[in-house]
Amino acid sequence: MNTINLKKTAYALTLSLLTLSSAQVLADQAKHIEVNDPFTREMPPGSPATASFMTLKNNSDHAIKLVKASTQVSKKAELHTHTNDNGMMRMREVPFFEIPANGQTHLKPGGNHIMLISPVQPIQAGKTVSVTLIFEDGSKKEVTMPVKSVMNMDKNEDHSHHHHH
Ligand SMILES: [Cu+2]
Numbered sequence: 076m077n078t079i080n081l082k083k084t085a086y087a088l089t090l091s092l093l094t095l096s097s098a099q100v101l102a103d104q105a106k107h108i109e110v111n112d113p114f115t116r117e118m119p120p121g122s123p124a125t126a127s128f129m130t131l132k133n134n135s136d137h138a139i140k141l142v143k144a145s146t147q148v149s150k151k152a153e154l155h156t157h158t159n160d161n162g163m164m165r166m167r168e169v170p171f172f173e174i175p176a177n178g179q180t181h182l183k184p185g186g187n188h189i190m191l192i193s194p195v196q197p198i199q200a201g202k203t204v205s206v207t208l209i210f211e212d213g214s215k216k217e218v219t220m221p222v223k224s225v226m227n228m229d230k231n232e233d234h235s236h237h238h239h240h
Pocket residue numbers: 126155156166167188189190
């Protein structure tokens with residue numbers, strides 16, 4: 076009787092320890108992700124959507140998936156990618172962005188981006204926008220970023236191009 080109870084207790088203890096350790100590994104995905112150079116593109120007047128870009132750096136030994144984004148500044152936020160469909164660039168929603176172990180995933184114009192659909196307030200250069208990143212384990216990271224105009228982005232690209240000459 077005592078031996079059986081002891082075995083049951085030991086088994087329950089082992090189970091809870093296992094649960095605890097796997098939870099600890101997963102609970103901190105957001106803490107392992109470093110966000111660099113985030114910005115949101117200024118929305119042209121009348122545009123139904125805009126997009127946020129950033130570099131996601133994974134400082135852990137495991138791949139981490141960004142599975143969702145949410146924000147107060149638009150009705151919806153979706154994870155999008157661009158695909159080249161017979162020379163036509165098309166956007167489509169994807170279920171996640173994977174950030175490789177000890178690696179980076181770039182969200183940039185023409186590639187992966189967070190689409191902010193139906194803005195509920197004007198998204199203008201000089202303002203800031205907050206987007207919450209939600210990872211596979213449910214952990215979250217709020218990113219506050221500047222809004223930049225498309226014109227300035229083009230100028231920056233020209234600058235970096237000239238530096239190469
Ligand atoms: Cu998009």
